[in-house]
Amino acid sequence: MSPLVSIDNVDMRYGGPDGTLAxxxxxxxxxxxxxxxxxxxxxxxxxxxxxxxxxxxxPQSGVVIVAGRQVTEPVSIVGMAFxxxxxxxxxxxxxxxxxxxxxxxxxxxxxxxxxxxxxxKAEHLLETVGLKGFGSKFPWQLSGGMQxxxxxxxxxxxxxxxxxxxxxxxxxxxxxxxxxxxxxRDLHAEQGVTIVLVTHDLRESVFLADRIFVMSARPGxxxxxxxxxxxxxxxxxxxxxxxxxxxxxxxxxxxxxxxAAA
Amino acid sequence: xxxxxxxxxxPPVPAAALPRPKARINWIRLAPWLYTLGLFVIWExxxxxxxxxxxxxxxxxxxxxxxxxxxxxxxxxxxxxLYTTTLGFALAIVAGLGIGLFVGWSKxxxxxxxxxxxxxxxxxxxxxxxxxxxxxxxGTVPAVLTAFLISFFPIVVNVATGLATIxxxxxxxxxxxxxxKLDIMLKVGIPRSMPYFFGSLKVAITLAFVGSVVSETVxxxxxxxxxxxxAQSQFxxxxxxxxLMMLAVEGIAMYALMAWIxxxxxxxxxxxxxxx
Ligand SMILES: Nc1ncnc2c1ncn2[C@@H]1O[C@H](COP(=O)(O)OP(=O)(O)O)[C@@H](O)[C@H]1O
Ligand SMILES: [Mg+2]
Numbered sequence: 365m366s367p368l369v370s371i372d373n374v375d376m377r378y379g380g381p382d383g384t385l386a387x388x389x390x391x392x393x394x395x396x397x398x399x400x401x402x403x404x405x406x407x408x409x410x411x412x413x414x415x416x417x418x419x420x421x422x423p424q425s426g427v428v429i430v431a432g433r434q435v436t437e438p439v440s441i442v443g444m445a446f447x448x449x450x451x452x453x454x455x456x457x458x459x460x461x462x463x464x465x466x467x468x469x470x471x472x473x474x475x476x477x478x479x480x481x482x483x484x485k486a487e488h489l490l491e492t493v494g495l496k497g498f499g500s501k502f503p504w505q506l507s508g509g510m511q512x513x514x515x516x517x518x519x520x521x522x523x524x525x526x527x528x529x530x531x532x533x534x535x536x537x538x539x540x541x542x543x544x545x546x547x548x549r550d551l552h553a554e555q556g557v558t559i560v561l562v563t564h565d566l567r568e569s570v571f572l573a574d575r576i577f578v579m580s581a582r583p584g585x586x587x588x589x590x591x592x593x594x595x596x597x598x599x600x601x602x603x604x605x606x607x608x609x610x611x612x613x614x615x616x617x618x619x620x621x622x623x624a625a626a
Numbered sequence: 627x628x629x630x631x632x633x634x635x636x637p638p639v640p641a642a643a644l645p646r647p648k649a650r651i652n653w654i655r656l657a658p659w660l661y662t663l664g665l666f667v668i669w670e671x672x673x674x675x676x677x678x679x680x681x682x683x684x685x686x687x688x689x690x691x692x693x694x695x696x697x698x699x700x701x702x703x704x705x706x707x708l709y710t711t712t713l714g715f716a717l718a719i720v721a722g723l724g725i726g727l728f729v730g731w732s733k734x735x736x737x738x739x740x741x742x743x744x745x746x747x748x749x750x751x752x753x754x755x756x757x758x759x760x761x762x763x764x765g766t767v768p769a770v771l772t773a774f775l776i777s778f779f780p781i782v783v784n785v786a787t788g789l790a791t792i793x794x795x796x797x798x799x800x801x802x803x804x805x806x807k808l809d810i811m812l813k814v815g816i817p818r819s820m821p822y823f824f825g826s827l828k829v830a831i832t833l834a835f836v837g838s839v840v841s842e843t844v845x846x847x848x849x850x851x852x853x854x855x856x857a858q859s860q861f862x863x864x865x866x867x868x869x870l871m872m873l874a875v876e877g878i879a880m881y882a883l884m885a886w887i888x889x890x891x892x893x894x895x896x897x898x899x900x901x902x
Contacts, residue, residue: 418802440804450796454817454894466813467803502894522803 366432368526368558369394369417374426375583376412386412388583390426394560396525399552401561401569403615404579405623410562413584414528417560418442431525440468442526443519447534449511451503451518458499461486461517468522482521489517492554493547509540513547520551529561533568542600545571553597566615570608571598578615580622588618684864689871692864699853704872707838707850710766711876714773715834722778722830723823726785730815731807736790743782751776752840759845769841769849776837777830784826788819821895824888831880835873 371392378384387409394400402410415421416428419438428435430442443464451460465471465482475482490499493513503511512532519527529548533541549572552559563569569576576590592611594602602608666686672678673685680688693700729739751772758768792814800810842851850869857865889896 415798418798420798420802438802438804440802442802444799444802446795446799448793448795450793450799452796452814452817454820454892463800463813464803467800467805467809469804504894518799 367393368396368398368431369560370427370429371413371416372427372429374416374423374428376409376416376421376423385583387416387585389585390416392577392586394558396558397556399559399561399572399574401563401573401576402579403563403566403569403576403619404584405581405619406564408579408582408622409584410579411530413579414444414530414560414562417526418444418528440522441524442528443522443524444528445512445515445519445530445532447531449503449508449515451511451514453502453504455502456499457490457495457501457503457506457514458483458486460503461489461499461514461521464518464522471522486517486521489520490514492551493517494543507540509536509544512536512544516544516547516551520555520557525558527557527559529559529563531563532561533563533565541565541568542603546600548572549596549598566612566619567603567608570594570611570615571600571602576615578618578622581625587622590615681861681863684867688864689867692862692868693871696865696868700868700872703848703850703853703869704876706766706848707769707835707842707873708876710769710838710842710849711773711831711834711880714770714838715777715831717770717774718778718781718830718834719827721774722781722826723785725778726782726819726823727789727811727816729782730786730789730819731811733790736786740786743779747779751837752844755841755845758841764845765847768845769838769851772841773834773837777834780826780829780833781823784822785819788822789815792818821888821892824884824891827884827888828881831884832877835877835880839873 369392371390374387374390375385376387376390378386390409390413392413402413404410412421416423417430417435419428419430419435419442422436430439433439451457452463455463462475462482465475471482487496487499490496493516495510495513495517498506498510498514503514506514515532519529533544536544545568548559548561551557552572561569561572570592574592576592577586578588578590579585580587590611594605594608670685670687673683678685684692729736729743754775755768755772758771762768762771789811792810796814797810800813805813838849839851842849843855844851846852850873854866854869857863857869
């Protein structure tokens with residue numbers, strides 16, 4: 365079976381021929397249903413990688429293929445969530461979650477007539493992330509962690525094949541972050557969605573992912589790839605496991621030397 | 627607690643024995659009125675103390691007397707000024723929204739037109755009145771246009787800024803879903819710029835009064851501006867101050883109206899962090 369995402373020898377430069385070379389010689393393959401994490405030093409091109417896969421940026425050289433098609437424009441089979449939840453403050457949480465349906469071509473035509481069905485789906489998602497009954501609240505009435513949960517619902521409402529998360533838990537406190545790790549873990553188990561998680565939190569990457577890609581300093585490329593051996597379902601107690609910490613330490617060493625090489 | 631809150635089943639108690647509900651005076655609400663009153667008192671006292679002649683500075687009592695005495699012309703001219711101001715202001719809202727949306731549409735247009743508009747705004751609008759008089763003659767039209775020209779700029783800037791400062795992440799999320807520029811403007815840009823727009827109305831209405839009165843002063847036979855300048859040439863200083871007083875009243879009333887509309891329309895912006 366061909367991979368869902370395949371990045372082949374991609375270069376991406378910002379701001380014209382003399383601009384910043386963000387990634388160079390990038391190669392990566394992500395199979396359907398995989399949970400991948402991308403880790404690397406700050407500014408190495410992790411967010412750039414996300415934007416290449418979603419079609420927000422088109423590379424100057426190399427090919428990005430998603431679901432069998434070369435990416436030349438935004439691909440709407442992707443859901444995205446960033447560190448900043450960017451909920452629209454004039455819409456209720458439920459209306460915020462329904463927003464992608466007003467955009468995505470195949471849903472926007474059906475939305476008006478099948479409103480109930482979609483609202484039910486949104487409410488089901490809210491329940492899944494532990495926000496049952498909060499749909500009518502405005503985002504500014506929710507805590508940061510709750511907003512991020514709603515953000516995940518928004519990223520999932522149009523049933524994307526691929527969920528791209530760019531440091532989604534960076535701004536949260538440790539306990540909320542661990543709670544949300546479990547939310548993501550369960551979402552992945554239930555919905556079978558392919559997930560790419562960009563993070564600088566190595567424990568997060570080892571706890572959640574099946575495969576971990578380590579990027580070099582800018583211009584970013586993949587310098588190593590790890591398969592996470594821990595069986596699913598994983599419990600939070602894994603965080604205190606010896607083998608778990610060894611793996612975190614290995615990753616830490618790799619990134620430290622990648623930074624030193626820069 | 628008011629008396630109405632006392633349950634009717636309560637046994638009758640002699641009024642004197644009731645613990646007096648503490649009369650809470652809301653000083654904050656009262657403050658603007660008290661301060662205004664204070665200003666008038668100080669003003670009156672100063673005029674009497676220094677025995678200033680009414681041709682220099684009439685006392686408030688003398689001004690109110692003038693308002694009563696000349697009520698008919700004051701009322702007519704006040705309405706005229708209110709009319710030219712609101713008409714110019716209404717035009718400014720329409721044009722300001724239109725141009726603001728256009729300017730904020732793309733970063734390129736924003737970058738290109740912004741300096742031009744700053745330059746235009748730097749021109750004192752009084753300097754334009756003679757040109758308007760050449761084109762349209764004296765009277766209502768130049769007053770309306772001056773009010774319009776002076777008040778549309780803050781509206782444009784605010785609407786355009788609201789559009790041009792959409793968070794890049796929001797735009798990315800929507801663009802990744804296949805959103806076109808128009809989608810992003812309709813779903814995010816325009817709702818997001820509404821607090822800026824309604825906020826700018828308070829500034830714009832005040833400026834509109836400046837514009838209409840300046841134009842009436844130099845190029846009209848009607849309006850408070852004209853009334854004040856003719857009163858001044860007849861040394862009727864109390865009438866000049868009566869005109870000022872009416873302007874202040876109209877200005878405060880319109881400002882309060884705009885502030886009320888702002889609160890009604892964009893309550894969410896005051897609750898969320900985006901509002902500041
Ligand atoms: N829009 C842009 N224009 C110019 N340079 C950019 C832009 N976005 C990112 N860069 C640069 O590209 C490099 C990689 O950025 P990014 O992918 O955001 O890194 P990361 O997410 O790993 O921290 C950085 O050096 C950054 O300064
Ligand atoms: Mg980043």
